[in-house]
Amino acid sequence: MQAKPYLFFDGSCEQAIDFYHRAFGAELLFKMTFGEMPDPQSVQEGCGSGYSFPPDKIMHAQLKVGSSEIMMSDGNIASNDQQHQGYAISLVTSDLEEGKSWFDNLSAGGHVTMPWQETFWANGFGMLTDKFGIPWMVNVEKPMA
Numbered sequence: 001m002q003a004k005p006y007l008f009f010d011g012s013c014e015q016a017i018d019f020y021h022r023a024f025g026a027e028l029l030f031k032m033t034f035g036e037m038p039d040p041q042s043v044q045e046g047c048g049s050g051y052s053f054p055p056d057k058i059m060h061a062q063l064k065v066g067s068s069e070i071m072m073s074d075g076n077i078a079s080n081d082q083q084h085q086g087y088a089i090s091l092v093t094s095d096l097e098e099g100k101s102w103f104d105n106l107s108a109g110g111h112v113t114m115p116w117q118e119t120f121w122a123n124g125f126g127m128l129t130d131k132f133g134i135p136w137m138v139n140v141e142k143p144m145a
Helices: 013-024 040-047 096-107
Strands: 006-009 027-033 058-065 068-073 090-093 110-117 122-129 135-141
Touching: 013 027, 013 058, 013 068, 013 096, 090 096, 096 110, 096 122, 096 135
Parallel strands: 006 068, 090 135
Antiparallel strands: 027 058, 058 068, 110 122, 122 135
């Protein structure tokens, strides 16, 4: 079994894809807009909200992040509650420079909630919320003795 995070963006999924590509080298595996769907009308009607998704917004995208994947969408663009909470996406590396680079890149335009530092469990660790409101933890684990 695999568990893959599915992140929803408030109309900024395209910008998030570009940002994550630059921040930590995420690779775009798949992207489809609402306008590219084979039968967009049936999906719009199936949502039951009466909301029409803009054809240029992302219906589904998939990014490769290291050996993992993150799925994303503008799919809840009509939602009233856009605050992400109750989770964080964790990036782990054994390379201190790489971890610090990820942390710095992801925090650009965002909010650092725990500054980058050495901890008892990690050579480098930090927590932040990126400019899209997604919470992240970057961890460079200490080798187990």
